[in-house]
Structures are given as C-alpha cells and as structure tokens.
Amino acid sequence: MTNAKQKNQGKKTSVARQYGVDRTIVLVGLMGAGKTTVGRRLARKLNLPFVDSDHEIEKAAGMSVAEIFECFGEADFRSGERRVIERLLDGKPQIVATGGGAFINEATRALIKDKGLSIWLDADIDVLVERTGRRDTRPLLKTGDPKEILTRLAEERAPFYAEADLKVASSNGPHEDVVGEILSALKARKAA
Numbered sequence: 001m002t003n004a005k006q007k008n009q010g011k012k013t014s015v016a017r018q019y020g021v022d023r024t025i026v027l028v029g030l031m032g033a034g035k036t037t038v039g040r041r042l043a044r045k046l047n048l049p050f051v052d053s054d055h056e057i058e059k060a061a062g063m064s065v066a067e068i069f070e071c072f073g074e075a076d077f078r079s080g081e082r083r084v085i086e087r088l089l090d091g092k093p094q095i096v097a098t099g100g101g102a103f104i105n106e107a108t109r110a111l112i113k114d115k116g117l118s119i120w121l122d123a124d125i126d127v128l129v130e131r132t133g134r135r136d137t138r139p140l141l142k143t144g145d146p147k148e149i150l151t152r153l154a155e156e157r158a159p160f161y162a163e164a165d166l167k168v169a170s171s172n173g174p175h176e177d178v179v180g181e182i183l184s185a186l187k188a189r190k191a192a
C-alpha cells in the first residue's frame with residue numbers, strides 16, 4: 001500500500017472511531033423513513049462507504065425491486081435480500097441502508113444483530129405517506145391505500161424495529177438534522 005493510501009485508510013477509520021463505530025451501521029425502518037438518503041449523508045460525515053441493499057439486489061438481479069416482486073414474489077425477494085445483506089456485513093465497517101422489510105425477516109435480523117450496529121429511523125405515518133408518494137417504486141404500496149398499508153405495517157413491524165440498537169426520530173427534515181441526531185446517539189452510546 002502506498003503512503004497516501006495508508007493515510008487515507010487511517011483517516012477513514014479515525015472519524016468513525018471518534019463516534020465509537022467499529023462495525024457496519026445498518027439503517028432499518030419503514031419505507032420513506034430516510035434510510036437511503038440519510039444513510040448516504042451519514043456515510044459522508046463518517047467517511048465510510050455507503051451501500052443500499054435494495055440497489056445491490058437490483059444490480060445482482062438486473063431488475064428493479066418492483067420487477068422482482070412481480071416475477072418471483074416477496075419470499076424470493078426476502079431470501080435474495082438476506083444473501084445480499086450477509087455479504088454487505090462481511091467486511092470493513094460501512095453504512096448499509098436496508099429495504100424496509102429486511103429487519104422483519106428473522107434470519108436477516110439475526111445476521112444484522114450479530115455483525116452490525118442497527119439504527120431504527122422512525123418517522124410519523126403522515127410523513128411517510130407524503131415521502132413515499134413522491135415516487136411510484138414500492139410494490140407493497142401499490143396494492144391499496146398507501147396510508148392504510150403504512151399504518152398496518154407500522155403496527156406489525158414496530159416490535160421488530162424496536163430490537164435495533166438505537167432509535168432516531170426521522171420525521172423532521174432536513175436530512176442533515178437527522179444525521180446530526182444519529183451522530184448524537186452514537187456519541188451517547190460511546191459515552192455510556
């Protein structure tokens with residue numbers, strides 16, 4: 001490794017270390033909570049790589065999430081999601097944004113708990129409805145009224161998301177504020 005590369009590598013670990021981050025951060029929570037868009041900004045702040053599990057699945061399959069659901073069904077999507085997340089957890093610390101249902105799957109949740117530091121991004125239903133309404137890419141929200149679906153999913157999933165290591169409110173923008181809340185939660189965890 002060249003000196004410059006070594007220096008950069010050292011810098012990468014040191015910013016994250018200041019916040020006590022020595023394993024991959026895994027963002028969990030409902031569709032629209034901000035896992036992808038907040039996660040990308042958090043990664044920049046901590047000088048860590050960013051990766052999105054939905055995007056990785058799409059790359060591997062050469063299809064969109066909606067197409068995978070349509071052609072193979074949700075069960076196949078979930079097993080692909082588990083395999084992708086297992087691979088993403090097997091390496092140096094990074095920021096992983098998961099799909100909204102990943103942490104609900106028992107096997108995927110066990111992997112994340114074993115190797116990652118999970119953070120639940122929690123936003124109010126009306127905020128989620130507005131945010132997810134901006135793009136028509138989420139297959140689970142196309143089967144009925146999005147507000148009813150998100151309300152039901154929030155009820156069903158909250159006990160699982162509550163198993164995350166940290167919980168951060170993500171209703172109030174801008175994204176940078178949520179990043180700030182995550183950094184504060186990491187600092188508090190380090191100090192505890």
Ligand SMILES: Nc1ncnc2c1ncn2[C@@H]1O[C@H](COP(=O)(O)OP(=O)(O)OP(=O)(O)O)[C@@H](O)[C@H]1O
Pocket residue numbers: 029030031032033034035036037038054097098099100131132134138170171172173174175176178
């Ligand atoms: N704190 C925020 N302030 C303002 N807008 C936000 C905030 N967080 C997310 N958004 C917006 O909400 C939309 C959905 O966000 P994002 O794609 O990051 O959600 P997600 O949790 O990754 O959802 P999914 O589970 O479907 O992948 C985007 O348009 C994003 O810019």
Ligand SMILES: O=C(O)C1=C[C@@H](O)[C@@H](O)[C@H](O)C1
Pocket residue numbers: 030031054065098099100101102137138139140
């Ligand atoms: O909440 C969910 O179950 C999902 C969320 C999205 O990120 C995608 O992973 C997919 O649309 C399913």
Ligand SMILES: [Mg+2]
Pocket residue numbers: 035036037052054097098099
């Ligand atoms: Mg996302």
